[in-house]
Amino acid sequence: MKLFFFSYNIFLIVMYAMASTSCFLAYCYSKKKIYLYSGLTFTFFILDEFIIYDAEFFLYGINFNISVVPHITYPPLKVLVTTAILIFYSLITFTLLKKDFHIKHSLFPISFFLLSIYLTTLPESIMKLECFYGIQQLYIISLCFFYFYCHKFSANSDYKASIQPYRIFFIMTFIITIFIALEDSIMIPNLARLSVYLPLQNINERNFSQDILSIFFSIMAIKISYKVLHSIFHTKNYSTYANTNTSEFEKQLNFFCSTYNLTNREKEVIHLLLENKSNQEISDLLYISIGTTKTHVHNIYRKTEVNRKNELLCLFQNTAVNN
Numbered sequence: 001m002k003l004f005f006f007s008y009n010i011f012l013i014v015m016y017a018m019a020s021t022s023c024f025l026a027y028c029y030s031k032k033k034i035y036l037y038s039g040l041t042f043t044f045f046i047l048d049e050f051i052i053y054d055a056e057f058f059l060y061g062i063n064f065n066i067s068v069v070p071h072i073t074y075p076p077l078k079v080l081v082t083t084a085i086l087i088f089y090s091l092i093t094f095t096l097l098k099k100d101f102h103i104k105h106s107l108f109p110i111s112f113f114l115l116s117i118y119l120t121t122l123p124e125s126i127m128k129l130e131c132f133y134g135i136q137q138l139y140i141i142s143l144c145f146f147y148f149y150c151h152k153f154s155a156n157s158d159y160k161a162s163i164q165p166y167r168i169f170f171i172m173t174f175i176i177t178i179f180i181a182l183e184d185s186i187m188i189p190n191l192a193r194l195s196v197y198l199p200l201q202n203i204n205e206r207n208f209s210q211d212i213l214s215i216f217f218s219i220m221a222i223k224i225s226y227k228v229l230h231s232i233f234h235t236k237n238y239s240t241y242a243n244t245n246t247s248e249f250e251k252q253l254n255f256f257c258s259t260y261n262l263t264n265r266e267k268e269v270i271h272l273l274l275e276n277k278s279n280q281e282i283s284d285l286l287y288i289s290i291g292t293t294k295t296h297v298h299n300i301y302r303k304t305e306v307n308r309k310n311e312l313l314c315l316f317q318n319t320a321v322n323n
Contacts, residue, residue: 009053012211016045019218022225030228030318031305034095038221041088045214048081052205071129073205075120083113086139093143096166097150098159112139129188133207137181144174158258172216179209228318256319260303269296273309274316 023039026032055073072078087109094101112135119132147163147170154160184207253274257267265286272282283293306312 005056009049009056012049012214013046013053015215015218016042016049019221019225020046022222022229026225026228030315034092035225035228037088037091037095041085041092042218042221044081044085044088048078048085051078051081055205071124071205072120072132076117079113079116079120082116082136083109086112086136089140089143093146097147097163099150108139108142112136126189130184133184133188134181137177137184140177141174144170144177158261161255162259169220173213176209176213176216180207180213183207183209252316252319256316259319262300262303266296266300266303269293270300270312270316273297273300273312276309 020039020042023035023042027035027039051074087106090105090109091101094105115135116132119128122128147166151160151163151167187207253267253271256262257270262270268286269282272285277285279290279293279297282288282297283290286293288296301307301312304312304315306315
């Protein structure tokens with residue numbers, strides 16, 4: 001059993017390291033902050049896993065006694081790591097939903113931090129543990145409901161279409177989080193009984209449903225980052241987008257324009273940019289002045305946060321891949 005949990009810890013650490021590395025690489029090449037937030041999230045996953053690993057194999061060892069050993073290992077560090085993870089969850093959610101994260105939005109993670117600090121000062125009890133882990137799950141569920149609210153009640157059909165691809169992600173997160181809460185409600189009150197079947201030091205702070213959620217996040221991050229990096233390197237030496245007259249391209253273009261709130265005129269301009277047309281050619285084809293063309297191109301670059309045509313092409317392909 002000890003070998004199993006040792007291997008299990010190593011597997012999770014390697015998985016998080018791969019996800020973190022892929023996200024940081026995607027950020028370096030795309031400069032999209034969501035990859036930075038994701039990479040930092042997995043970095044804190046690794047730190048949290050090291051805390052559990054240290055407790056399982058070094059701090060408690062075979063002398064784990066549920067009546068004398070605190071259930072929350074290294075409480076201050078645990079609270080800091082968990083708070084950081086929840087903050088990055090918020091930043092990722094706000095980025096996906098194209099919402100600005102203001103100071104007022106930090107009220108929730110700050111409240112979590114203060115409440116968690118207070119809980120760690122209380123005597124050990126089942127209620128203390130359930131509250132400590134329960135507020136984390138409520139926080140994640142609240143972010144899921146925030147997405148559902150934005151998707152359900154937004155009056156902007158283009159905006160709803162732009163966040164539609166994340167629906168499965170938030171549904172899966174919501175469902176797995178419910179299982180996390182259920183597992184805690186069963187495991188925490190019955191730790192002593194479960195010691196007959198599993199070593200207490202290995203289940204004291206481990207929630208297997210939480211690990212499933214983290215693995216789910218890791219697989220999604222690795223998959224998307226790989227597609228982003230592959231698209232960037234694959235299109236590195238190309239300046240045009242092939243097959244711009246197909247229905248599939250039109251669908252991708254509509255999605256791209258709704259994602260970045262491009263106007264109909266900017267949609268026409270970007271269509272020609274993807275065909276590698278010069279500003280003068282775009283001006284002639286659309287019957288607008290060269291100055292107006294340059295203004296439209298500048299606005300497109302500003303909205304999509306790119307500086308060159310090649311970067312725009314990569315971004316367009318990345319958006320098409322993620323859609």
